[in-house]
Amino acid sequence: MPHHKNKQQAFQAAQQGYEQAEKxxxxxxxxxxxxxxxxxxxxxxxxxxxxxxxxxxxLGVASEHQEKQLKQYQEKLNQIMSEIEE
Structure with missing residues (x-):
């Protein structure tokens, strides 16, 4: 499987995981x-x-743009977890 496709699939899985956590x-x-x-x-x-x-x-295979978005997802998840702990 081409490296680009792996990147895209990994990013999409992370994006979907983030969306499920938001839901x-x-x-x-x-x-x-x-x-x-x-x-x-x-x-x-x-x-x-x-x-x-x-x-x-x-993040292990992300492009620069994807990495920026993934870090935003992490930050939002961190906010959710800190809300729970309050």
């Missing part, structure tokens, strides 16, 4: 006053951890 965070926020909040929080944590792993893999 899980929205679900967590909606569940704040509900009984299933703990379940949503656990789901979010799992999605964020998976997204971090995918981003780390993608």
């Amino acid at each position: 899980a965070n929205k679900q967590r926020i909606e569940a704040i006053n509900r009984a299933d909040y703990g379940k949503e929080l656990g789901h979010l944590t799992q999605e964020v951890n998976e997204a971090y792993q995918q981003i780390d893999k993608a």
